[in-house]
Amino acid sequence: MRLGAHVSIAGGVDNAVERQREVGGNCGQIFTTSPQVWRDPSISDEEAAEFREGAAAADVGPWVVHASYLVNLATPKDDLREKSIASLQADIDAAAELGIEYVNVHLGAHTGAGVDQGLANAASALDALDVPPDVQVLVETDAGGGTKLGDAFDQLGAVLEQSSQELGVCLDTAHAFAAGYDLSTPVAVEETLATFDEEIGLEALACVHLNDSKHACGTHKDEHAHVGEGEIGESGMQAVLTHEAIQRVPIVLETPNEDGRGFAWNIDRARALADAAKQ
Numbered sequence: 001m002r003l004g005a006h007v008s009i010a011g012g013v014d015n016a017v018e019r020q021r022e023v024g025g026n027c028g029q030i031f032t033t034s035p036q037v038w039r040d041p042s043i044s045d046e047e048a049a050e051f052r053e054g055a056a057a058a059d060v061g062p063w064v065v066h067a068s069y070l071v072n073l074a075t076p077k078d079d080l081r082e083k084s085i086a087s088l089q090a091d092i093d094a095a096a097e098l099g100i101e102y103v104n105v106h107l108g109a110h111t112g113a114g115v116d117q118g119l120a121n122a123a124s125a126l127d128a129l130d131v132p133p134d135v136q137v138l139v140e141t142d143a144g145g146g147t148k149l150g151d152a153f154d155q156l157g158a159v160l161e162q163s164s165q166e167l168g169v170c171l172d173t174a175h176a177f178a179a180g181y182d183l184s185t186p187v188a189v190e191e192t193l194a195t196f197d198e199e200i201g202l203e204a205l206a207c208v209h210l211n212d213s214k215h216a217c218g219t220h221k222d223e224h225a226h227v228g229e230g231e232i233g234e235s236g237m238q239a240v241l242t243h244e245a246i247q248r249v250p251i252v253l254e255t256p257n258e259d260g261r262g263f264a265w266n267i268d269r270a271r272a273l274a275d276a277a278k279q
Contacts, residue, residue, distance in 0.1 A: 001241075002062065002250040003210075003270055004028035005263035013043050013098065014050035020060050023263040024271075027250040029064040029104070032094045036069055038083060041094040052099040062250045063100040064138070064170075064207055065091050072108030073125040074118035074149050081121070084108070085128050088137075096132045102207055102250075104138045104170045107150040107159065118149050123162035131165060138206050140170040143178035143222035151179035151220070153199040160204060168206030171196065172254075173232060173240055174225075175209070180218035183232050189239035197245075208251045210270060212237060226255055227269045238273040 004025025007016050013030065020028040032041035055061050068091070071084040088105055095103050110118025122139075131137055139159055144151025160167050173183055181195065182188035196202060212230030215221035228234040240246055255266040 001247060001271070001274060002027040003253075003267060004060070004250070005253040005255075005267060006030065006066065007263075012047045012050075014047050014054055017051060017054035017058055017060055021058055024267045025263070026060055027062050027252065028060065029066055029252045029254075031066055031068075032091055033068075035066070038068070038070060038087060040087075040090045043094055043097065048097045055099070062102060062207075063098070064102040064104050064250070064252060065095045065098075065100050067091050067103060067105035071105055072111075073105065073122035074108040074110045074113075076111065076113040076117065076121060081125060085125050088125075089129055092129060092131055092135055092137065095135050099134075101134070102136055102138050102168070102170075104140055104207065106140050106142055107148075107155070109147040110149060111147050115149065115155070118147070119155055119158050120162065122149065123159050126159070126163045126165050126167065129165065136168050136206060137165060138168045138170040140209070141172050141175045141179065143172075143175040143220050145220035145222075151175070153181075153196050157200040160200065167204070169200055169204045170207040170209060171205060172209035172211060173237075174211035174213040174230075175222060177213045177217050177232055178215060178220050178222055182217050183240060184217065184236040186235065186239040189236060189243060193243060193245055202245045205245055205249055207249055208240070208246055210237070210240065210251050210253050211255055224255055226259070226261055227253070227266045228273060234273060237270070238277050241270060241274040242277045 004027040006029040007019040142150035212225035214223040
């Protein structure tokens, strides 16, 4: 099982590999720059080479670059659209330089343009990208709320259908749960993934963000909890981890660092739940 966490690149992107090893991960996710400002990645050739070589030597991968939080592909505003496309393109270029397979992004919010127009905006923004063959853009499930898109599986399916890019999907368990897709029991996990298959296609699933939820199903509240300690709980997390469709893709944790527990605890917890199911 490829299981890791979102780690920092402080001091250089090459440091991410050792940070991943320290928490017990064998795949991972990074930001290439601060996700809360419009700033292009600044990665030297030496750092990129050290990251590629370190990841290969340690057998840590696949990796995912998470796009900036400011990116809004669904926006009807021309200036924000252009900034979003440029920011996402910079992350794609950085991923190619780093040998990273995936770049993950949210669709954003239509801010009054309407769902259909927002989805069309997102698809056309994605089509404006120059994506090399060794990088895949993933659109992520969203918790929803307001005019945010991507909380409904059929919306992601529509973008995949409308776009000419070879897109994949990142399933965030906490986001899907908050959006109303129950994952708290083995039966619920089967039903939710069957719905995903019907409306998107499990063949498009390329990554999972494994996060428990501090809030109930369908609340559209996005606040992550430790694995098995939230509203999804042990049974649901175990069912997700052991589902055939999930086990074939990289699983990345974005769990909190609180109560004296961080990524290492959550990775150990996830592996223990998966192992217990096999006994």
